[in-house]
Amino acid sequence: MDETTNFARQHFDVAIVGGGFAGTAAAINLARANRKVCLVDAGAPRNRNSEHMHGVIGLDAANPSALLARGHAEFVSYGGILIDGRVDALEQTSAGEWSVKLSSGEASTATQVLVATGITDVLPEVPGLREMWGTRVFHCPYCHGYEVNGTNLGVVGGKNPGFTTRIATLLTKWAASVTLHANGMNLSPEQRERLQQHGVTLVVDDVVQVSPATDDDHAVEITTGSGAIRYDACFTGPEFKPNDELLRTAGCTVADGWVQVDGGKTSEPGLWAVGNVVSSPDQVSQALGSGAAVAIAIDQHLFDQC
Incomplete structure (x- = not known):
């Protein structure tokens, strides 16, 4: 679905780049926290070729693509905006916000950005x-x-x-x-x-x-x-090649080939990362948990800034 008309020239509390399990779990939790959230998904999760996933309680052997589609629908049901597209650039503005630019040319701003673009x-x-x-x-x-x-x-x-x-x-x-x-x-x-x-x-x-x-x-x-x-x-x-070009271009600290995070925070203010883009071994269950945890951290960070 093309939701770029709901994206252009808006301001979001949080923009999430990457609609895999970590990014979607974060998006759902932030939307349920009454944050204005967009989730930009390029539609190429790491496990898209897998028929089954394992280790998720109550959902063992479920199809990961089908479960992810359910998660996207849940996010939208809580008022989130799901964007079918790709983010080409993240740039910090003079006001300390982040400009999020899509490959389509559309752009919006966000107070916080979470990158969950996974690994290749x-x-x-x-x-x-x-x-x-x-x-x-x-x-x-x-x-x-x-x-x-x-x-x-x-x-x-x-x-x-x-x-x-x-x-x-x-x-x-x-x-x-x-x-x-x-x-x-x-x-x-x-x-x-x-x-x-x-x-x-x-x-x-x-x-x-x-x-x-x-x-x-x-x-x-x-x-x-x-x-x-x-x-x-x-x-x-x-x-394992992390899809971290956006983070590196934004100036995030890198060590031993990986962008460094502390509780999801990168070295750049307002820029967060979670999932395989900063941690190679994550399974679906780990991605869901880390996505939820970083969402809570972002929400409380925003709350404390008020």
């Missing part, structure tokens, strides 16, 4: 991997480990050796067997020893392709130069 999973450059991302190829043992209890798993390596070797060892808690295809990763002696300790089989050949197995809705075939191996499911270790 940069997958190894292996044909077939991205096409099955979220359906047959996963990265989080705590999101999908239970569903692969007692199975034979293949793990495809890439540009994130530390994370990839970690999940390969963790997956042995659930799987009958785990095979790590190094796929060009340069593993340290300590990492190799750790894999061996946990019974992870290491294959050093590069992966040529990952394909869906035809005899099962979840199984895959991982093909190397030596041939194809069938697995009941596949995991991989992506590079």
